[in-house]
Amino acid sequence: MSEKRVKFATKLGIVAAAAGSAVGLGNIWRFPSQTADGGGAIFIFVYVGCILFFGIPLMVSEFVVGRAAQANTAGAFHKLSPGTQWKWVGRLGVLTGFVIMGFYMVVCGWTLDYFFQSLSGNLHRVSDFTTNFNTLLSNPLRQILWMILFTGMTAFFILSGVKKGIEQSSKFLMPLLFLLLFILAIRSVLLEGSSQGLNFLFKPSMEHVKPTLFLDAMGQAFFSLSIGMGCMITYGSYFNSDINFTKTAVQVSLLDSMVAILAGVIIFPSAFALSTNAGTIVDELVAGGPGLLFITLPELFNQMPLSIVWATLFFCLLSVAALTSTISLMEVVTVYLNEEYRLSRRRSTLLTSFGVIILGVISSLSPPFFNMLDVASAKFMLPLGGLFISLFVGWYLDRKLVSAQLTNEGTLNYGVAFLKVYIFVLRYVAPAAILAIFIYGLVG
Numbered sequence: 004m005s006e007k008r009v010k011f012a013t014k015l016g017i018v019a020a021a022a023g024s025a026v027g028l029g030n031i032w033r034f035p036s037q038t039a040d041g042g043g044a045i046f047i048f049v050y051v052g053c054i055l056f057f058g059i060p061l062m063v064s065e066f067v068v069g070r071a072a073q074a075n076t077a078g079a080f081h082k083l084s085p086g087t088q089w090k091w092v093g094r095l096g097v098l099t100g101f102v103i104m105g106f107y108m109v110v111c112g113w114t115l116d117y118f119f120q121s122l123s124g125n126l127h128r129v130s131d132f133t134t135n136f137n138t139l140l141s142n143p144l145r146q147i148l149w150m151i152l153f154t155g156m157t158a159f160f161i162l163s164g165v166k167k168g169i170e171q172s173s174k175f176l177m178p179l180l181f182l183l184l185f186i187l188a189i190r191s192v193l194l195e196g197s198s199q200g201l202n203f204l205f206k207p208s209m210e211h212v213k214p215t216l217f218l219d220a221m222g223q224a225f226f227s228l229s230i231g232m233g234c235m236i237t238y239g240s241y242f243n244s245d246i247n248f249t250k251t252a253v254q255v256s257l258l259d260s261m262v263a264i265l266a267g268v269i270i271f272p273s274a275f276a277l278s279t280n281a282g283t284i285v286d287e288l289v290a291g292g293p294g295l296l297f298i299t300l301p302e303l304f305n306q307m308p309l310s311i312v313w314a315t316l317f318f319c320l321l322s323v324a325a326l327t328s329t330i331s332l333m334e335v336v337t338v339y340l341n342e343e344y345r346l347s348r349r350r351s352t353l354l355t356s357f358g359v360i361i362l363g364v365i366s367s368l369s370p371p372f373f374n375m376l377d378v379a380s381a382k383f384m385l386p387l388g389g390l391f392i393s394l395f396v397g398w399y400l401d402r403k404l405v406s407a408q409l410t411n412e413g414t415l416n417y418g419v420a421f422l423k424v425y426i427f428v429l430r431y432v433a434p435a436a437i438l439a440i441f442i443y444g445l446v447g
């Protein structure tokens with residue numbers, strides 16, 4: 004089977020596909036709401052720490068496992084450690100992917116809904132954006148239809164194959180999204196009264212610190228980088244033998260964090276500037292949580308000339324960013340069914356989509372269920388998966404194999420020190436940090 008495995012065609016395509024998986028609603032929808040909830044700058048500080056200390060090393064580890072095994076997430080553990088219980092880490096990953104899709108697709112549906120609202124000009128005529136968003140939330144049928152449509156779109160790309168589907172779509176739309184975010188960030192910062200928002204974002208204050216700060220930030224880091232469930236294992240299995248893992252992981256993480264920070268620079272300054280009641284704005288932000296993106300941004304667009312054009316373009320590109328993420332999630336579950344149960348790719352895709360739609364329907368009908376899937380995946384399942392992946396690569400895997408993967412069979416010159424530090428991080432630093440944050444988050 005390994006000879007037949009499809010590869011990504013170009014190096015740019017690889018970074019684009021991995022970055023396409025990482026950059027999504029996690030950056031533009033979840034990051035701002037988590038940041039608001041977590042007290043602003045202090046949250047970002049911890050978040051960046053998580054990316055550096057275990058985010059990047061873990062992403063590299065997933066690449067190592069994937070390319071070494073040339074198999075799906077569960078199959079990879081099976082292949083590299085036959086007859087052991089490590090296969091459960093892969094299975095947990097597949098389950099996690101499923102759980103994430105169960106609420107993520109609903110938010111994708113909101114994005115599509117907003118795209119059509121702006122395309123039709125309706126968004127332009129709204130006077131109260133909070134009410135506008137709540138109207139959508141109180142209409143499960145509307146949410147369900149969009150969610151099903153988005154799941155169908157994802158399935159379509161999965162069926163059209165790895166190269167064509169994932170690579171082509173990521174390659175030129177991502178830079179366009181980046182450019183648009185940049186323009187919006189400038190517009191937002193130039194609004195009168197925006198400086199308070201920038202302070203909230205960049206000036207740490209202990210005022211709003213919560214006991215769950217570390218767990219929340221860690222969860223966001225895992226979620227945003229698409230690590231902890233083997234998404235990057237699956238993508239790693241498509242990588243060519245000359246791909247530099249460390250470089251790719253650094254590039255993807257940098258890009259991902261930049262998009263998240265840009266989203267913050269768009270949303271917070273405009274939220275502060277456009278708020279009618281500056282006194283309660285932070286409370287409002289926290290309460291507004293999940294809706295921040297869908298309430299504040301349309302308000303910002305309304306301040307701009309040609310608002311229909313900006314809003315339509317934004318929600319279109321956001322849908323694309325979300326799509327490259329859902330493709331990576333669905334790919335994990337689909338290839339698993341395809342390779343482990345010998346179902347055809349088409350059947351695997353249909354089965355996965357069907358399951359996702361069921362979870363999505365329940366999430367649309369029940370906000371507590373939606374929240375439960377979000378919390379369970381980001382703050383529990385992903386860090387747990389990450390913990391085991393770092394132990395697996397740090398302790399179980401043969402050092403020679405790891406080093407061969409990291410240095411591309413010795414063609415990359417990293418030196419012994421680099422490898423030592425890397426293994427040390429995986430053996431001790433990452434597991435200890437994840438475990439400590441877990442325990443602190445649960446008892447704190």
Ligand code: TRP
Pocket residue numbers: 024025026027028029030103225226227228229230231232234328329331332385
């Ligand atoms: N990282 C994506 C985002 O920020 C979501 C995502 C895609 C993901 N694949 C994943 C999250 C795998 C965790 C694991 O929107």
